[in-house]
Each structure stands twice: as C-alpha cells, then as structure tokens.
Amino acid sequence: MTDKFDSYTSLLQSLVKEAITCSPASWNHGQLTITCDGAYLNYALKNSQSEEKAQINDNLRQLCEEFYVQMRQAGDTWDKAVVKYFRKDGSWSFEVNFDRAEAVTQRHTAASQLANAEKPWWKFWQ
Numbered sequence: 001m002t003d004k005f006d007s008y009t010s011l012l013q014s015l016v017k018e019a020i021t022c023s024p025a026s027w028n029h030g031q032l033t034i035t036c037d038g039a040y041l042n043y044a045l046k047n048s049q050s051e052e053k054a055q056i057n058d059n060l061r062q063l064c065e066e067f068y069v070q071m072r073q074a075g076d077t078w079d080k081a082v083v084k085y086f087r088k089d090g091s092w093s094f095e096v097n098f099d100r101a102e103a104v105t106q107r108h109t110a111a112s113q114l115a116n117a118e119k120p121w122w123k124f125w126q
Contacts, residue, residue, distance in 0.1 A: 007074070011121050012069055016094045018060045019045060025041040025111050029086035034064050041068055 002022045019032045022045055037125055043064050045054040071078070080099040 008067070008071065011063065011070060012083075012094075012096065015060070015063045016092070017069055018057070018081060019054075019064055019083065019085060020092060022057055022060050023047070023054045024050065026050065026052060029053075029084070030054065032064075032083040032085070033062075034068065034081045034083075036068060038079075041065055 002009070006095075019030060023030045027047050027050055029049075030045060030047045033046070035042045041064060043056055045056050045060070047054070063096060078098040078100045081098075082097045083094055083097075084092040087093075
C-alpha cells in the first residue's frame with residue numbers, strides 16, 4: 001500500500017527545487033514556512049545562519065498555493081507547513097513538518113456548517 005502522501009511528492013519536489021532557486025547560491029540549507037490563517041497564505045524563506053536574503057518569486061508562490069490547495073482538497077488540512085531543505089552528500093534533501101491548530105480545525109468546521117446551513121433567503125439575520 002502506498003503512503004497517501006506519495007501523491008504530493010512531485011509537487012513537493014517542485015516546491016523544494018523552486019525554493020532552492022530563490023535562495024542565494026551560498027546557502028547550504030534553508031527553511032520555507034507556509035502559513036494559512038484560513039483566508040490568506042503567507043510565505044517565508046529563511047536561513048538563520050546567513051545574512052543574505054532569499055527572494056520569493058511568483059513561481060514559488062504559485063507552487064505554495066497549489067500545494068496547500070491539493071492537500072486541503074484531499075482532506076489534509078494544516079495551518080503551518082515547514083519545509084527544511086539542505087545539502088547532504090553533495091545533493092539536496094528535504095523534510096516537511098505540518099502543524100494543525102485545533103482552533104483552525106474548529107474554524108474550518110464552523111465555516112463549512114454555515115455554508116451548508118439551510119435558511120430562507122429572506123431571513124438574513126439568521
């Protein structure tokens with residue numbers, strides 16, 4: 001049986017490749033953090049050991065959005081994803097961690113319930 005996260009592998013690899021492209025050539029590691037507050041996605045690309053700044057381009061933004069949407073559509077919701085990438089034995093590797101706050105789960109559930117609630121169109125105060 002394949003791991004359900006295997007379906008995200010290709011997109012995740014593209015995301016990491018683009019994060020590396022956006023990073024200064026001197027970086028041997030970095031961290032892409034994607035957060036969602038329920039309405040907006042925010043991105044940060046950092047290396048705590050370097051003063052050089054990365055430049056997030058439109059391709060990386062698009063890949064972050066595609067990654068979030070693909071996972072959400074599959075029922076894998078999160079409010080923070082941290083993608084750590086690093087050089088290991090001459091090639092790039094990465095690891096991903098997800099945080100899912102209980103408040104986010106409750107907010108998404110409440111929003112879904114409101115969207116699906118049946119109410120007369122003329123009773124806007126309900």
